[in-house]
Amino acid sequence: MQTNLSPEFRGTQQGATAEAILRKCVHCGFCLATCPTYQLLGNELDGPRGRIYLIKQVLEGATVTRSTQQHLDRCLTCRSCETTCPSGVDYGHLIDIGRQVIDERVARPTREKFVRWLLKVGLTSSFFGPAIKLGALLRPMLPKTLQNKVPLPSDIESGSWPTRIHARKVLLLAGCVQPSIRPNINAATARVLDAAGIQSLVAGKAGCCGAIRVHLNDRPGGLNDMRRNIDAWWPTIESNAIDAIIMNASGCGVMVKDYGAALAADASYAKKAARVSALTMDLSELLPDLVSALRTRVIASSQQLMAFHSPCTLQHGQRLLGGVERHLQSLGFKVEVTLSENHQCCGSAGTYSVLEPKIAYQLRDRKLAEIGRLKPRCIISANIGCIQHLQSGTSIPVKHWIEILDQAIV
Amino acid sequence: MPQTEAQVAAVLVACHELGVPVVARGAGTGLSGGATPHRFGVILSLARFNRVIRVDPLNCLAVVECGVRNLSISEAAAPFGLYYAPDPSSQIACTIGGNIAENSGGVHCLKYGLTLHNVLKLRGFTASGELIEFGSEALDSPGLDLLSIVVGSEGMLAVITEVTVKLIPKPPVARCLLASFADLEAAGNAVAAVIAAGIIPAGLELMDRRMTAAVESFVHAGYDLNAAAILLCESDGTCDEVEEEIGHMGAVLKSCGATRLSVSQDEAERLRFWSGRKNAFPASGRISPDYMCMDSTIPRKRMAEMLRAIEAMELKYDLRCANVFHAGDGNLHPLILFDANDPDQLRRCELFGAEILEASVHLGGTISGEHGVGLEKLNSMCVQFSPLERQQMIAVKRAFDPKEILNPGKVIPTLHRCAEYGKMTVHRGLLPFAELPRF
Numbered sequence: 001m002q003t004n005l006s007p008e009f010r011g012t013q014q015g016a017t018a019e020a021i022l023r024k025c026v027h028c029g030f031c032l033a034t035c036p037t038y039q040l041l042g043n044e045l046d047g048p049r050g051r052i053y054l055i056k057q058v059l060e061g062a063t064v065t066r067s068t069q070q071h072l073d074r075c076l077t078c079r080s081c082e083t084t085c086p087s088g089v090d091y092g093h094l095i096d097i098g099r100q101v102i103d104e105r106v107a108r109p110t111r112e113k114f115v116r117w118l119l120k121v122g123l124t125s126s127f128f129g130p131a132i133k134l135g136a137l138l139r140p141m142l143p144k145t146l147q148n149k150v151p152l153p154s155d156i157e158s159g160s161w162p163t164r165i166h167a168r169k170v171l172l173l174a175g176c177v178q179p180s181i182r183p184n185i186n187a188a189t190a191r192v193l194d195a196a197g198i199q200s201l202v203a204g205k206a207g208c209c210g211a212i213r214v215h216l217n218d219r220p221g222g223l224n225d226m227r228r229n230i231d232a233w234w235p236t237i238e239s240n241a242i243d244a245i246i247m248n249a250s251g252c253g254v255m256v257k258d259y260g261a262a263l264a265a266d267a268s269y270a271k272k273a274a275r276v277s278a279l280t281m282d283l284s285e286l287l288p289d290l291v292s293a294l295r296t297r298v299i300a301s302s303q304q305l306m307a308f309h310s311p312c313t314l315q316h317g318q319r320l321l322g323g324v325e326r327h328l329q330s331l332g333f334k335v336e337v338t339l340s341e342n343h344q345c346c347g348s349a350g351t352y353s354v355l356e357p358k359i360a361y362q363l364r365d366r367k368l369a370e371i372g373r374l375k376p377r378c379i380i381s382a383n384i385g386c387i388q389h390l391q392s393g394t395s396i397p398v399k400h401w402i403e404i405l406d407q408a409i410v
Numbered sequence: 411m412p413q414t415e416a417q418v419a420a421v422l423v424a425c426h427e428l429g430v431p432v433v434a435r436g437a438g439t440g441l442s443g444g445a446t447p448h449r450f451g452v453i454l455s456l457a458r459f460n461r462v463i464r465v466d467p468l469n470c471l472a473v474v475e476c477g478v479r480n481l482s483i484s485e486a487a488a489p490f491g492l493y494y495a496p497d498p499s500s501q502i503a504c505t506i507g508g509n510i511a512e513n514s515g516g517v518h519c520l521k522y523g524l525t526l527h528n529v530l531k532l533r534g535f536t537a538s539g540e541l542i543e544f545g546s547e548a549l550d551s552p553g554l555d556l557l558s559i560v561v562g563s564e565g566m567l568a569v570i571t572e573v574t575v576k577l578i579p580k581p582p583v584a585r586c587l588l589a590s591f592a593d594l595e596a597a598g599n600a601v602a603a604v605i606a607a608g609i610i611p612a613g614l615e616l617m618d619r620r621m622t623a624a625v626e627s628f629v630h631a632g633y634d635l636n637a638a639a640i641l642l643c644e645s646d647g648t649c650d651e652v653e654e655e656i657g658h659m660g661a662v663l664k665s666c667g668a669t670r671l672s673v674s675q676d677e678a679e680r681l682r683f684w685s686g687r688k689n690a691f692p693a694s695g696r697i698s699p700d701y702m703c704m705d706s707t708i709p710r711k712r713m714a715e716m717l718r719a720i721e722a723m724e725l726k727y728d729l730r731c732a733n734v735f736h737a738g739d740g741n742l743h744p745l746i747l748f749d750a751n752d753p754d755q756l757r758r759c760e761l762f763g764a765e766i767l768e769a770s771v772h773l774g775g776t777i778s779g780e781h782g783v784g785l786e787k788l789n790s791m792c793v794q795f796s797p798l799e800r801q802q803m804i805a806v807k808r809a810f811d812p813k814e815i816l817n818p819g820k821v822i823p824t825l826h827r828c829a830e831y832g833k834m835t836v837h838r839g840l841l842p843f844a845e846l847p848r849f
Contacts, residue, residue, distance in 0.1 A: 001699075001700065001750065002700065002750035002751055003751060004751070023699040023751075024695045024696070024699070025695065026691070026692050026694065026695040026700070026701065028439060028500065028503075028691060028692040029437050029438050029439040029500070029503050029504075030439070030500065030502055030503045030692060031503075032437050032438075032439075032503050033437075033479060033481075033502045033503035034502075038457075042411055042455065042457035042458040042460070042477070043411060043455075043457070044438065044455070044457075049438075084502070085692070086625075086628055086689035086691075086692035086693040086695070087692045087693060087694070087695025087696055088628065088695065088696055089695070340485065
């Protein structure tokens with residue numbers, strides 16, 4: 001589409017990136033069909049094309065209002081529009097720029113500022129773990145909205161961490177909230193990899209991947225998270241001890257795979273960041289190896305139907321579609337995906353379920369209704385956010401697929 | 411953004427009383443600017459009318475609200491082995507209401523007809539907010555056939571809220587034949603030859619090399635990128651019918667100089683062959699920042715002549731053009747590639763487009779195949795229709811909407827516009843269009 005950036009953005013790096021993305025859009029509207037918020041609200045300003053126009057207008061010098069900010073806030077950043085877009089518009093990066101520019105110009109109400117600050121600091125702090133443990137104990141006394149976010153005491157049991165040493169090693173990102181909410185996911189990952197002859201290393205100083213701060217528009221803070229993780233991993237990477245950095249939360253994976261692009265302008269980190277991104281894999285990308293190594297050791301229950309919910313960060317963000325189901329099926333598991341709307345977001349979307357609860361819960365219930373039609377005994381997914389969010393709306397157990405594989409190994 | 415018919419009626423009553431223009435809007439995927447907002451008007455977004463009311467497999471019909479997406483109808487009908495035939499390339503997103511407004515076609519309309527041929531009944535509101543129904547659940551209804559006037563009226567006659575469409579049984583087998591040609595002209599002639607051989611394929615599409623190159627990187631359909639043009643020919647029906655027709659088509663295409671033929675081996679491959687065609691327009695965003703999509707028709711037998719003319723225009727206007735046609739029904743979609751940030755390219759592009767439309771009329775065709783006239787082809791209406799014909803169109807519009815509040819300024823050019831558009835060269839003292847009033 002035609003662009004005419006205002007002098008303020010013309011010639012800046014931000015402006016140039018945004019313009020290159022905007023120029024690819026031919027405003028065909030195909031994205032409306034798969035955008036969760038447009039499907040719910042029916043307002044073009046709450047669909048990708050409308051938001052692209054809003055961002056374009058801001059970059060062309062239009063007045064920015066609180067309403068512009070809210071339309072952009074309502075985007076889940078699920079990037080479903082990107083896999084639908086025939087002209088290859090890089091919407092994810094454009095909305096990051098749009099949000100940043102708008103936040104610099106429109107002040108948020110105090111309460112909202114506080115909630116966003118609390119999420120940013122709270123979720124990534126060292127107090128989060130103890131707070132969750134306390135919350136789990138007090139869960140029955142908490143109001144419903146908080147209960148949804150706090151795990152059951154049984155969820156925070158993890159089992160043992162393998163101690164064997166293998167020649168093949170990978171780095172595993174433990175994540176920020178995952179070790180506190182569902183510690184078993186990391187432990188199960190390490191156990192399954194161990195069974196397949198792969199040793200998992202966790203760098204103690206690595207923490208949040210940066211996505212929480214980036215998506216709450218604290219880009220400098222997010223970049224610092226990334227630098228800290230790179231520093232934590234670098235000695236291991238440099239010594240060629242590992243052949244991959246493994247992500248078992250697809251939300252983190254999509255962020256770490258983007259480190260190279262995010263830090264491209266940082267002379268002292270650009271090269272390292274690119275290397276980190278190139279080494280990063282979603283856990284499911286190891287499945288071909290796991291399947292061949294574990295085929296004889298897995299006893300899968302072919303009776304128990306499991307529904308797989310593919311997180312947006314896996315199918316749209318990382319463009320990894322079908323791998324989990326296919327490989328689990330090849331091991332004898334009975335796994336199915338929803339007959340329709342498999343591409344749709346469950347509403348979790350990182351901190352979105354806290355910031356935009358109304359839409360988040362509508363999407364959750366819509367997703368659970370679709371899943372319910374399969375009548376599964378268990379729901380499996382690949383991202384802690386989705387797992388926790390879906391679990392808050394159903395009594396069917398929601399697990400990470402690696403936990404299922406872990407249980408089936410004899 | 412109304413959610414109920416009562417709200418639609420209320421909006422229309424108020425606007426009618428105040429004389430405020432109303433532009434009805436679906437998903438906004440149209441290609442002629444039909445849903446472009448009016449400067450002093452309101453947009454009546456019908457996106458929330460998105461429920462499938464009922465599917466009636468016994469009578470092979472579905473009743474849906476106007477904002478239901480085209481593809482959703484076929485999805486809702488699929489459990490009964492039925493589908494809705496017209497399939498515009500934007501079917502993933504476009505709404506049935508928009509399809510009614512534009513009388514949309516699609517790759518399968520050669521065999522199964524346009525929207526008009528697949529709609530039984532419409533329910534909606536007049537400009538003054540009165541409930542009105544057109545057609546019936548039977549194939550014909552008493553009185554004048556007003557359904558045919560409303561379908562394709564581009565939102566100028568009524569606002570439609572509920573649509574009853576025909577569903578047809580899904581053919582048990584469908585296969586797609588890809589044929590490569592070393593030059594465009596041979597491909598054009600092959601299209602005419604297939605139809606002349608008495609075959610009505612379920613779809614017969616042409617894409618040139620520039621177009622296949624653009625889409626291949628998105629869909630990986632396996633198109634022959636060395637071919638100057640490819641034809642996609644579909645056959646559907648029972649297993650035997652399809653096999654015989656594919657064989658027959660293959661023989662005709664070979665005799666017309668096809669250099670390579672490949673037939674889809676399964677449903678996944680067939681869908682992949684088509685996905686390139688369906689994504690062709692927007693995929694042009696990968697090879698050019700902007701494109702203008704033309705939509706004209708010509709008699710099939712003149713396809714090759716038209717392709718030659720377009721090639722000459724590319725040189726004349728120094729712009730590239732990618733071609734993707736509903737070749738079987740002679741409906742052309744040349745995509746003129748340009749950069750809108752360069753004002754001269756935009757100017758040349760518009761002239762290029764107008765010349766394609768003029769050439770189409772000259773070859774015995776029309777200025778619009780299925781995208782409607784909207785804003786885009788207002789000027790070209792004067793090439794196609796005489797002042798008297800246009801006056802009659804205005805009379806029809808006024809019969810439905812005397813205050814002219816529904817989508818004003820679209821489709822039918824007013825007299826002064828034609829006079830403005832025409833270059834005023836006074837030759838030997840003779841004023842062109844002397845009969846037109848001047849301002």
